[in-house]
Amino acid sequence: MSDREVYVGTTLEQDLQLEADVAIVGTGAGGGVAAEILSLAGLRVVLLEEGAYHTSEDFESRELPSFAKLYYDGGLRPTSDGGLGVVQGRTVGGSTTVNWTSCFRTPEPTLGFWQETLGLQGLAPADLEPWFERMEARLSIRPWETPNPNNQAMARGAEKLGWRYGAIPRNVLNCINLGYCGLGCPVGSKQSMLVTTIPAALDRGAALVTRVRADKLAWSGDRITLIEGLALDERGVHPTGRRVRVQAPWVVVAAGAINSPGLLLRSEVPDPHGLLGKRTFLQLHNYSLAVMPERLDPFYGAPQSIYSDQFTWRDGVAGRAGFNLEAVGAQPIASMNFFKGMGSDLEACARSLPHRHTLVAQIRDGFHAESPGGCVQLRNDGSAVLDYPLNEYIWDGVRSSYLVMAECQFAAGANTVRPASSDASSYRSLAEARSAISSLPLRAPNVFLNSTHPLGGCAMGADARSGVVDTDGRHHQLENLLVIDGSVFPTSLGVNPSLSIYALAARNATTLAATIDRHRRSDRGRFTIHHALPEVS
């Protein structure tokens, strides 16, 4: 690694200036994939990352310090009113370093909605298939066949109820089923950007600057002229005063939902139709906690390996809020975070941890007029914050999914089931659960909601009136700016988003490489002619 070009913002003793063919802000699913493809195309890439360069050897399998160091706002990034938290990685590799490795192709109903309702072309399943295949091969994505007891219980419940369910494809290689995906894979099995595309890009001459926050994009006319970054202290919180400036003819923003639109808003880039930061989706996660008679030890083993899409499209694509279901298992802090009780109630819940079975429903948003999502705004200090109002559409999805999750858990043999709401209690039968859930008051933040899937805010649109970027990720107003990350999706997806981001990033980075090559050839043509003219004359 010694000859790789890596700068650490914290230790810069003077301002840093770099030049590149392509500058990429962010090293997650979008930035990582783009960096590898562009580097392999022979282009000089510079990557900027706000987090630190933690590697497999650093990952300590200990929750609190890992959350603090590897996640934005310690994994609790609050929406503007604090009603819920957004979970985003902030480390080299972005969220791919800390995600639970669930990789799904974008569902066909979602792509169909984009094409038929939103008018997006070129994103049909057949168009994307080669890109899914390419990234599945690159990241060793295949269905996980040895679910832990926590996931087996979900499969048991779904089987008994006759629901559609299956094994989740995971991006892992030689995974030894530890279960610490969320704290950074300590054995390097997870094929995150940290161990795949980023080292590959660095080996092809890319440069990486860590602990630098992209503050602004300077622009003039229809072009970005400079990226201005602020070097950060050792915790990645306060600027040190050193600046990082990157000049590049092409700029890729890949800072994820919330921070990508935040950077563009801060830079006051043209936004003639007021679309920037709007339609940010969360695919809100709500949870159901059961106690099983047998020991599940949910803190060990691949945390997520069984899914069900039985209810994802329950009322049609554009109908009532649908949700996909997955099992959730993790270590004590993450598991207890779903439970907001105290005293003897908290103690009883905590002591049942080895028997705990947790399900999550991810409520898809953005497909219905009453599901406009949230809006990214800037605080007075310029930092980005998401305003995400909870409305009846969402609460309907919450209540319906509480009922469904209780049904699955009782079918799997649960002794008790309790929705993750501090207004709920433990129910001993499905009948009791149904009756209680149907009249449960649903209110924030007592209903524990969060999201590990923030999407949108720089949505793709067929034209400038309907999107911030086009389907190639090209900004509609600034010609050398692209957005390549989860912020370009015009709705949520109905599945965990990583593979959708990988595939679209692969396609759009490949297109960009071809575009740059074309520009270079035509520039070379002009160059030759200019110099040839005197000889001719």
Next chain:
Amino acid sequence: MLRAGLLGTATVSLGGFLACEPDRAAGSSTRPQRVALSATGEEILRAICPVVLGGLLPAAGPARQSVLETGLASLDQYIAYLSSPLQREVRELFATLDLLPVRVLLTGRFARWSDTPPEAVESFLHSARSSRIFLLRRVYAFLQSLVVLGFFDQPIAWERVGYPGPLIARPDTQWGTR
């Protein structure tokens, strides 16, 4: 709604003002050096920890003291990694909760948090959790979360809940920065 509005305003203005005074009042000379957790925040967390954790916390004595000290030290580090606006919000929230009128309103006592009896703290937490005012429900969820983070990070907590600990042992790097 009106009360929510007023309390919200108090959070922003008075809390913001007081948060500018580092470690006012409660800071005793024996308090460990902190990076981000204010003296006020620490005092409030010490008051609510036993109520939130109940029987999970060791009985009063050196073992309990050790759990509290370890938890507070970890929380201090955790908070120090939060973004500036969130750290500010945390400071302001604690400062607001420590205002005399707010304390009286929430606990019905004139006492400092450290002198508020557990029954009064418990009653405050219960009513905040089920309050019709969103801000109070949020205060409850936030305080409860901090206690959970600080406690369940500790091996003594793992023993009590049947978590055998990480499968791969690593040198205890913990809060070292890089």
